[in-house]
Amino acid sequence: MNVNVIHNVYNAGVNRTAVDRVSFNGGNGGLNARATTQEEATGRTRHIPPAVSQTQHALAARNDPQQRFSTNSGAPPVAATPVPGAFKDRAVVPARQPAAAAVHPNELPPIQRSASPDTGNPKVDQKYQKQQENRIAQQTQDRQKLQQKQDQEHQQLAKQQADQGRMQQVEQRHQQQTQQLQQNHTQQIQQVQRAKQPSGGGRSRGNGGER
Numbered sequence: 001m002n003v004n005v006i007h008n009v010y011n012a013g014v015n016r017t018a019v020d021r022v023s024f025n026g027g028n029g030g031l032n033a034r035a036t037t038q039e040e041a042t043g044r045t046r047h048i049p050p051a052v053s054q055t056q057h058a059l060a061a062r063n064d065p066q067q068r069f070s071t072n073s074g075a076p077p078v079a080a081t082p083v084p085g086a087f088k089d090r091a092v093v094p095a096r097q098p099a100a101a102a103v104h105p106n107e108l109p110p111i112q113r114s115a116s117p118d119t120g121n122p123k124v125d126q127k128y129q130k131q132q133e134n135r136i137a138q139q140t141q142d143r144q145k146l147q148q149k150q151d152q153e154h155q156q157l158a159k160q161q162a163d164q165g166r167m168q169q170v171e172q173r174h175q176q177q178t179q180q181l182q183q184n185h186t187q188q189i190q191q192v193q194r195a196k197q198p199s200g201g202g203r204s205r206g207n208g209g210e211r
Contacts, residue, residue: 103171
């Protein structure tokens, strides 16, 4: 015992509740689930073992250092091979890493442009096209304003010689602002797309006139 350390010992009672049932399948008071006749028959059928090519593919992956987690940190370089085990083949499909979330507006993808409608009415099509151009211009301006604001905060941090913790907090806030801006712009696009869809509550004319 270390005499330089003070030990606090607590004595507290523990309430024990008598339980007369088990928590597993088949026990007294527990579940009583059994496989059906068809499931039991399926379990007794012949199971086909892996093909030789599958076994060779698994062995090649296990022997390839690039396929090990200790090397690729969970991001293997190959997504698919042209033939089993050909991890070095020129025709392999490289794995794509997920894109990191944008922190600043200038890291966002280009503003989405909706497909131009073909209503058969040139005036309606031109009106929609003009609305889309106005939306793109407004969203571009929104991005520029937010980018300028964040750049000014970066300059202030540099003047203040802020520590790493403070800079990280600001970058997290910038990322939230940028993601919120992108979400708002996406909702605007969805609203425009819903607005140009024909409503289903109008009248239809058949051979017998209105109905």
